[in-house]
Amino acid sequence: MSEQTIARRYASALFHIAREQGTAGELAAGLERVSNVLADDRDFRRVLYHQLIPVRAKQKLVDTIFPGLAPVLKNFLHLVLARGRERALPEMAAQFRRLVDQAEHILPVEVTSATPLGEDILAGLKERLAATTRQHIRLANRVNPDLIGGLMIRLGDRVLDASLKKKLELLGEHLKKA
Incomplete structure (x- = not known):
């Protein structure tokens, strides 16, 4: 399965939850913040993408770097890390933003x-x-x-x-x- 297909599925699932809770804009901003840090910080990206670093350590790192994330987004990121889909995070952020933009015209x-x-x-x-x-x-x-x-x-x-x-x-x- 391609990274874009995976990202679309994850973004769609998060969007349905965000729409139910009315927090789509907030989650989009948080997810974009995580994506921007991934793009800008080589060391953070290296740790998050490393296969030998335990998932729990990656989750703690995300919690430490992004302390104010909404609980739904925090759980979403933990799931992404647990499933080994961290490389698709930037595309997930882009797909999620597209869904939010479409919904809000x-x-x-x-x-x-x-x-x-x-x-x-x-x-x-x-x-x-x-x-x-x-x-x-x-x-x-x-x-x-x-x-x-x-x-x-x-x-x-x-x-x-x-x-x-x-x-x-x-x-x-x-x-x-x-």
Whole structure:
């Protein structure tokens, strides 16, 4: 079974429990926090993924590093560790966030620009996207100096590329054909 299938099943089970309890947003934030620490802390990742370290020691480590987790999420993480599915945790967090976003009609949008955008520009963009898509928008701004100028907007699985880099590439292709 693929890691993505496993993650989808675990995330779905956690989502059903979270929806019953009304804690989906809280659990999503906690699970993302665990996933971010896994991504950022090499030593934590090494210990959690190590096959020879006992499950109970891994569970205690998670409890120590994340003391304020909701009991449901704590139990979920203990189950994941007991079943040896810790490598799928980042994908579980992503799948769980997708389920929460779908339920709450939130569209994750990633705006990439050559330089950091001001809060007023981001707020205006968020407002326009919300009006256009008729959904709530969760906006994330990334900076990529390679774009030179303009924006690249990722709406779910759609990408709107209005960057200067893309325009120059298109111009180059057009000139080659001429």
